[in-house]
Amino acid sequence: MNPTPAQPIQRIVILGGGSAGWMAAAALSHAFHSKRSIHVVESEAIGTVGVGEATIPQMRAFNHALGLDESEFLRRTQGTFKLGIEFVDWGQRGERYMHTFGGVGRDLGLASFHHFWVRMRNEGKALPLDAYALNSLMGEANRFSREARPVQGDGPGSPVSYAYHFDAGLYAATLRQISEARGVRRTEGKVVRALQRPADGFVTALLMENGEQIEGDLFIDCSGFRGMLIEDTLHTGYEDWTHWLPCDRAVAVPCGSVAPLTPFTRATARTAGWQWRIPLQHRIGNGHVFSSAHISEDEATAQLLANLDGPALADARTLRFRTGKRKKMWHKNVVAMGLASGFLEPLESTSLYLIQSSLSRLIQFFPDTDFHQPDIDEHNAQADEEFERIRDFIILHYHLTRREDSAFWRQVRTMAIPESLSRKVQAFAHAGRLHPAQRDLFSDPSWLQVMVGQGLVPQRNHPLADHLSGAECEFFLQHVGRQLQAIAMKLPDHADYVRNYCTA
Ligand SMILES: Cc1cc2nc3c(=O)[nH]c(=O)nc-3n(C[C@H](O)[C@H](O)[C@H](O)COP(=O)(O)OP(=O)(O)OC[C@H]3O[C@@H](n4cnc5c(N)ncnc54)[C@H](O)[C@@H]3O)c2cc1C
Known part of the structure; x- marks a missing residue:
């Protein structure tokens, strides 16, 4: 105008x-x-x-750009630290994995770590992928420090990647x-x-x-x-996009805090959706995202209330979305x-x-x-692409489930998926190749952790990972896992860290 x-x-x-x-x-x-x-x-x-x-690490850059001091921000918002998301019962009931913000393992020469892992995994000689990710190990032990660094080559790698709950x-x-x-x-x-x-x-x-x-x-x-x-x-x-992502409601309720103060979000699959758990300093945020075509609001609320860690602090509230x-x-x-x-x-x-x-x-x-219309068009094209890449990543979690215990899971595991996602899944399944897309918020380690976490292990590794002998490859994995575990176990407890750095 x-x-x-x-x-x-x-x-x-x-x-x-x-x-x-x-x-x-x-x-x-x-x-x-x-x-x-x-x-x-x-x-x-x-x-x-x-x-x-719950946020992702980019939120730190936003706050920093505004000149918002981190400990002050966490104090004001009852915030805690987040290393990633624990997915429970997604691939199959009884399974769990972490999608963390950090990298996985340590690359060797030109080959990504995960190719060595795939090789050993297919020979039955590797631990689950989480055992080689520093953020996962920290999360499992409820430990946190902003100073934590994985080992890369002969020296320390880049600092731990983290976000916030607030x-x-x-x-x-x-x-x-x-x-x-x-x-x-x-x-x-x-x-x-x-x-x-x-x-x-x-x-x-x-x-x-x-x-x-x-x-x-x-x-x-x-x-x-x-x-x-x-x-x-x-x-x-x-x-x-409801034909790909059929959940259309969420019921949310806060509950009292319980120890330990976990430094990660939890997403637990339920019969017709999933439940979030977000630990803050003064309470836990909970919600059940569900498909109203598969479960009633009353039933979804009952499932949520039956799975809280502490007493509900308010009435459950339902939100509808498309x-x-x-x-x-x-x-x-x-x-x-x-x-x-x-x-x-x-x-x-x-x-x-x-x-x-x-x-x-x-x-x-x-x-x-x-x-100027060309600027507006470019803005919109970039926004569309970003939304679509995130959409694909979220669909991936449903597409790769192996659950068959409810109509909801049977529907999402067999539904048609976007072509862009199908190509990515096929490339990984075949030989562990990760095909990064333009403007994809989620980088290779994210796709890797979710695909493997949901049970998709590539049939073959990259040929570069065959340059080590079997014994060398096994030793390399053990060495990386032990090093990361040792780093994680030296860190302070998450609750203590929050108490010292940013108590509300
Ligand atoms: C179930 C659920 C869980 C979520 N969890 C997360 C999460 O973990 N992490 C994350 O990043 N995001 C999450 N989100 C998304 C996040 O909540 C929203 O992106 C964020 O809150 C932004 O909301 P908003 O400001 O766009 O809209 P709203 O919060 O709805 O605000 C709308 C504003 O518009 C005003 N308004 C509307 N109509 C009028 C009017 N006629 N006159 C005057 N004012 C008006 C209202 O008063 C209000 O101030 C979640 C969303 C949902 C639904």
Whole structure:
């Protein structure tokens, strides 16, 4: 939109004060140093979803860019450390594996570690893959230190990769404080509709229930699942992925903490979905993500309540969603972020990251005096690709199950999968090859850990792994495993580390 020719896009209006709205306000006020007017509109009566509690390591970069001190942030949000996710009963009932943020083993020459592991595994001489991943070993022993480093070659490798668990409501409050200190304005109240310019449908203002109009040049739709601007106003359309990811509800409830304070999220497969467990300092966040076509809400709630570690601290709350994404994340002068842009179930804790990534893209393509369609198209193409790669990674967990004990698991293990995913799975199954895709958030170690964890072991290893004799290869694996175990066991207990570094 061109308010007048050559005038900069000056007034940014953010509709929504959930995690997305306040992450956007904090990032944009930081990026533009008060050179743009930023206005957040939110309604306490409508409220927020507020269950985004588990993250991936990229969140550290976001906080760092905002100048948010780590221990201060964890103190304010009752946060703990996260080394990865423990998947229980996914491949088969009774099985478990970790998908951690760190690497696996140690590469030798030009060959990746996992080829030596595949070779020994196929000869029955390797431990499960988790035994060679430092984050897994730390997680199993409930140990944590930011200083932990695996051994690489003759010296220490890069520091341990970790993320956080935190209270999303407290995080939004922290970001609000940072944003308001930087001059972001906030209006409390309900928006009844958006006003549009008749000539081209660009949004010109938000009309509040009390008749006030909040004008802007650029509107960021962080209004949650409904997508009040991107969908109700601009009718952008939604790409539905429920045929690949049939879960469409979640019931959430916090419960009291129990020891030990585990430094990982747990995702336990149930009969028609899965249950999350996210340990914070003051409580444990729990939820059951399920397919309403396979289990009733009452039954799903009962399963959740029967599987809590401590007493429930509130009533269970149900959230409904439809997996998929907007056909365009940016349309005219509206950019959708957070739940307004689409939703992928929280199996790999990716939603808050997607907000962060959408903000970097918006800043990269930020309009100067007008909205340049090629920039918008590129922004949307990158966002689509990122969503699709994460979608494939989440589908992988369902596709590779060997469970047959319920209609839900029988459906997901036999359903057709996207071609992009099918190619990846086949390449790995054949000879352990990992084919990285452009803009894939998840790198090789993630795909490796989930594919192997779900029971897919390649038939063959890379020929480079045959250059060692059988005895040398076995010794190499044992040596790496013992070294990593020794490093893990020297670290402090996670609860002690949190107590010393960032007690709330
Ligand atoms: C079950 C579940 C579990 C999740 N777990 C995780 C996780 O572990 N990790 C992770 O990264 N993410 C997770 N997420 C996603 C995460 O919760 C969201 O990405 C995040 O909270 C962002 O939400 P939001 O700000 O887009 O929307 P919301 O929290 O819904 O906020 C919407 C805002 O818009 C305002 N609003 C709406 N309409 C109006 C109106 N008409 N007038 C004025 N204001 C209005 C509301 O008041 C509110 O402030 C999970 C999501 C769900 C559903």
